[in-house]
Amino acid sequence: MRQTPHKGLAAGAIAFVALAAVSLPVAPAAAAPPAASPAATCTPAQLVANGGFESGTSPWSQSSTSVITSRSGQSAHGGTSFAWLDGTGGTHTDTLSQSVTIPSGCAHATLTFWLHVDTAETTSSTQYDKLTAKIGSTTLATYSNLNKNTGYAQKSFDVSAFVGQTVTIAFTGTEDYSLQTSFVLDDIALDTSGDSTPPADSTRTPASPSYTVSLSSDSSGTTWTGHESATFTNASSTALSEVYLRLWDNYHGTCSAPPITVTNVTGGSAGALSVSCTALQIALPAPLTQGQTATIGFDLGITVPSGADRFGHDGAFSFIGNALPVLAVKDGAGWHLDPYTNNGESFYSLAADFKVTLDHPSTLLVPATGTSSDTPGSSGRTITTATASKVRDFAWAAGPFTKISGTSPAGTQVNIYSVSGIGSSDAQSMLSTAKSAVDSHASRFGAYPYGELDAVIDNNYWFGGMEYPGFVLDLVSTTALTHEIAHQWWYGIVGDDEYTSPWLDEAFADYSTDLALGKTGTSCWNSVSWASSAEKITNSMAYWDAHSSRYSTVVYGYGKCALHDLRRVLGDTAMAKVMKDYATSHWYGVSTTAEFKAAAQAATTTDLTSFWSTHRIDG
Secondary structure, three states, rough: EEOOOOOHHHHOOOOOOOOOOOOEEEOOOOOOOOOOOOOOOOOOOEOOOOOOOOOOOOEEEEEOOOOOOOOOOOOOOOOOEEEEEEOOOOOEEEEEEEEEEEOOOEEEEEEEEEEEEOOOOOOOOOOOEEEEEEEEEEEEEEEEEHOOOOOOOEEEOOHOOOEEEEEEEEEEEEEEOOOOOEEEEEEEEEEEEEEEEOOOOOOEEEEEEEEEEEEEEEEOOOEEEEEEEEEEOOOOOOEEEEEEOOHHHHHHHOOOOEEEEEEEEEEEEEEEEEOOOOOOEEEEEEEOOOOOEEEEEEEEEEEEOOOOEEEEEOOOEEEEEEOOOOEOHHHHHHHHEOOOOOOOOOOOOOOEEEEEEEEEEEEOOEEEEEHHHHHEOOOEEEEEEEEEEEEEEOOOEEEEEEEEEEEEEOOOOEEEEEEOOOHHHHHHHHHHHHHHHHHHHHHHHOOOOOOOEEEOOOOOOOOEEEEEEOEEEEEEOOHHHHHHHHHEEEEEOOEOOOOOOHHHHHHHHHHHHHHHOOOOOHHHHHHHHOOOOOOOOOOOHHHHEEEEHEEEEEHHHHHHHHHHHHHHHHHHHHHHHHHHHHHOOOOOOOOOOOHHHHHHHHHOOOOHHHHHHHHHOOO
């Protein structure tokens, strides 16, 4: 979301419309999420087998029989054997890998190895030959001929984020056509320690959700009723006895008259609403073990309140964001049942598939997430069917919009839906902006994957703009629209926990907007002035809700300036590669601050510890 200064005035003017339907029993509005499970026991262990290569080659996988060796020319850190990658003096690639299961119940996991780099390259500035160290799909570090040393140096990485997972530790060495570089590894270890609280592994679950929705609207498009089902798989080694639905838009009403109602649940038993009636527990009929799939279904009612909001209607035009219940995420920290924030976003969900059928009066246009098709319904009605793959949420709008369309030079279909009062020249300007922005971001971070892109334009929004997959709400503003479209990558494709780490999507979207608009952020860090020692770019929405006047300044402004500064440290080319590679490695996944910091550190021989400290980027 991109904020505007007049937020408070407009937000106070919103009137809530209640749904006249029987809803589920509710707990008091302040009801807290359930307590975490008791801690599991962690037995400290070293998990890499034959990390010193003294017991032959098993269980390592190597690209050739000469990688694990004791031959002359190099020496071991300990014992007599070691892994020798490259060193041929010609175009060559060597690989070394081992699969490791990091047990759940441990709070900490640390990967270490000893590395010696021996090279005939004489340059002090160019990385001709490289060694990449990875765990799973995450690159931990990249070394090169520039890291040459006379002996071994130990490297250490916190890999606690992978607790509870089976991952592959992998090293890949590549040499160019001349002058050898040898990457010599020894004594590789992965140590675990410390009990975690709660004990559940860090695997994010329920995984691979798929939602099927069928809704019918009243004549105005402000009331929708129908059915939703959700199919999901337990990816965790810990059995699931329950799931939670997030009914986010109940924030916009009251617990006694919620705008979102869920009734007639199948596939589980509905409990009480909690977290100000935005979380609904569904107890499963039997524990769902790892790899098992289940489906829950329910009748759904939605009433859109008055107000030009991300969930609200501006006269005849309804904007319906975050209205479909989606599954909450559980990981090593337990269930993520954070409260709604109107200051920014609380939303955290895994990439899912949606098929949504919307039956509505033919006088209403219904832009929606995904690719849509219209077919005739009953007399005077149209059925819009929208399908979307690997998206984190689904949003739509309904009203007598004016629609114009075009195709970006790279081939993305762009649709602009304008409310009454938006002139044709402004609509055309927004179409041009959207086509340019989607191609600009795609060229930097990877091709736009969601088919068409819909933008709904209304100058009465109290906010500058709001993002959903393939669907954005915006004012007539080049900067705001470019920012919201950047969110298709930062939050949409590369997900994050928006309540815990809002900077990972807002700062990244603002930085991407600067790049798309040709802004370099020169000297922008010079204007930074911290309000307190507790203020940090990486603070959560809990902090920013208590310091709301500073949220935009720090998360958006200081956040993007920090990324501009990082670009100046790494260099334009290296930073561009970091961003694109990072997007690729987290495509449809979830980003964390620690993973981004590791990716940035892997791109440079400069120790970035002081950079993170100066820019107040923790994690």
